[in-house]
Amino acid sequence: ETAGRVSLSPLCPLSVLLSHRVTRVPSELLSQSVLLSHRATCHPRAEELQGQRWVPFSREEISAFQSQPMAEMWQRCARRVTEAIERVVEFAKRLRGFLQLSQHDQIVLLKAGAMEVVLVRMCRAFDAATRSVLFEGKLAGPELFRSLGCPELVASIFDFAQSLSALRCSESELAMLSALVLLNAGRPCLQDRPRVARLQGHLDVAFRLLLRRTRREGLLARLPAPGRLRALCSQHLEQVQAFRRLHPGGLPAAFPPLYRELFAPDPADGPAGTR
Numbered sequence: 201e202t203a204g205r206v207s208l209s210p211l212c213p214l215s216v217l218l219s220h221r222v223t224r225v226p227s228e229l230l231s232q233s234v235l236l237s238h239r240a241t242c243h244p245r246a247e248e249l250q251g252q253r254w255v256p257f258s259r260e261e262i263s264a265f266q267s268q269p270m271a272e273m274w275q276r277c278a279r280r281v282t283e284a285i286e287r288v289v290e291f292a293k294r295l296r297g298f299l300q301l302s303q304h305d306q307i308v309l310l311k312a313g314a315m316e317v318v319l320v321r322m323c324r325a326f327d328a329a330t331r332s333v334l335f336e337g338k339l340a341g342p343e344l345f346r347s348l349g350c351p352e353l354v355a356s357i358f359d360f361a362q363s364l365s366a367l368r369c370s371e372s373e374l375a376m377l378s379a380l381v382l383l384n385a386g387r388p389c390l391q392d393r394p395r396v397a398r399l400q401g402h403l404d405v406a407f408r409l410l411l412r413r414t415r416r417e418g419l420l421a422r423l424p425a426p427g428r429l430r431a432l433c434s435q436h437l438e439q440v441q442a443f444r445r446l447h448p449g450g451l452p453a454a455f456p457p458l459y460r461e462l463f464a465p466d467p468a469d470g471p472a473g474t475r
């Protein structure tokens with residue numbers, strides 16, 4: 201048995217067995233705490249996802265969305281993605297060691313990784329059978345988002361959600377994946393890269409041990425390449441720029457400030473993450 205576990209030898213009297221604390225190895229404690237942070241900051245919660253019967257939008261509701269003005273639909277989606285990003289920030293703050301990083305590095309990691317975590321989390325509310333995602337309480341296919349005017353981005357988002365949901369990840373696996381997306385020592389502009397690399401290393405070991413314990417080592421080879429998430433996020437930034445060109449005068453004030461800060465930073469505000 202691995203060190204620290206209660207020895208289950210037949211010779212051990214109950215009193216000795218009971219005297220051992222059920223110790224968990226540090227990496228098991230780490231994946232447990234990451235799972236709790238994930239559960240506390242995801243929406244909908246896992247139990248709501250199981251219980252809920254997902255209802256698709258009706259044809260009338262879909263055409264109502266499709267006839268929304270582009271700016272209206274963009275603001276609606278930007279609000280929802282901003283709410284999701286605020287929950288990802290809360291998740292990051294609960295990750296062991298994250299708040300001990302400099303604020304500069306916390307901002308660098310969130311600017312680079314928050315949208316990627318939203319896209320990872322999206323597979324939780326994705327229904328592969330109907331290729332649709334939970335949006336404002338009902339199931340929406342890609343066609344519902346037509347008035348955004350960015351069909352390729354929407355298609356890539358759905359493709360990514362489809363491929364990730366096909367792996368049928370557990371909440372623990374999604375939690376560890378999300379933590380590793382955020383605590384990525386490869387992000388540009390980090391001040392204390394070795395410190396982020398140490399945190400990333402602990403998570404990497406904990407993730408591998410979790411996969412071994414659950415006989416899911418094969419998952420690692422099937423995960424989408426990190427480049428896919430990066431490509432999705434740059435596609436998203438291109439579409440935000442395209443939207444801004446269509447609507448001179450910058451993103452309308454109705455866009456959430458956090459969304460503007462992350463995806464349409466005003467050059468007058470100085471370099472990213474240093475304010």
Ligand SMILES: O=C(O)[C@H]1CC[C@H](C(=O)N2CC[C@](c3ccc(C(F)(C(F)(F)F)C(F)(F)F)cc3)(S(=O)(=O)c3ccc(F)cc3)C2)CC1
Pocket residue numbers: 241242243244274277278280281283284287318319321322325333334335342345348350353354355357358436439
């Ligand atoms: O907080 C949680 O645990 C979850 C995390 C995942 C959340 C989620 O799935 N989402 C949050 C909002 C979602 C979202 C994703 C992508 C975008 C955009 F890229 C663009 F609009 F251009 F596509 C933008 F940013 F440019 F506008 C906006 C909003 S959504 O559900 O509104 C959605 C929109 C379009 C889709 F084609 C698929 C989904 C995805 C739901 C809440």
